[in-house]
Amino acid sequence: MRGVIFDMDGLLVDSEPLWVRAEIEVFGEVGLVLGEEDCAKTKGLRIDDVVGYWFARHPWERRSPIEVQTRLVQRVADLVAAEGRALPGVHEAIAVARAGGRKIALASSSPRLIIEATLARLGLATAFDVVRSAETEPLGKPHPGIFLSTAAELGAPAVDCLVLEDSLTGVIAAKAARMACVAVPFDYPAHGAGFAIADAIVGSLLDVTPDVVARITRART
16 A cells, blocks of 8 residues: 545544534524434535535525535534544554555545644644545545545555545545545444445554554455
8 A cells, every 4th residue: 555545524533423513503594404313414425515415405595505505614613623532543543554654645525624623623734645625626425536636646546545434425435446445434333234345344543453454455466
């Protein structure tokens, strides 16, 4: 493996509860009542896809989708800056990823504002060689574009990259990019069967050990 690419939300930072709070609050301001199960339907999607998903099903009038999107991004960024906490194994997994001189990157569906708030909160502002947001891509995950662009910026062929992801949407994107993938589902070991497409499934970043990376590398050579 020449490059390792990390997702962010739900993998490095415990931001999913913050996203749920923000979505319930912001969509509630335009008359759309959501619960936690509703928010789970758009987990891993880019912010414009989240807003578009709900607007298509329950169109509102008081604000444009763009206004709702902007408000949601700012609310999540504020919550992360105030309350975001690192998930177990972040620093250990980064050390494993860097072993052997590999370059590492962060590729997130979140807008740059949220990425910057997260990295500052976790003390990881200089931890990655490349940081990319899917907001610059024509399509978000599960399209593989964000991972392919990130690999190109790392200077590594896609087939020589390993992705660490917590959502099935992200796992699908990684495999579509022909990359190896370690899935870290939030509901492990009760995760869905779809995660079986990943090269390995682990309970936390603490389980992303040199042995796991070596085993995946051997299987792909």
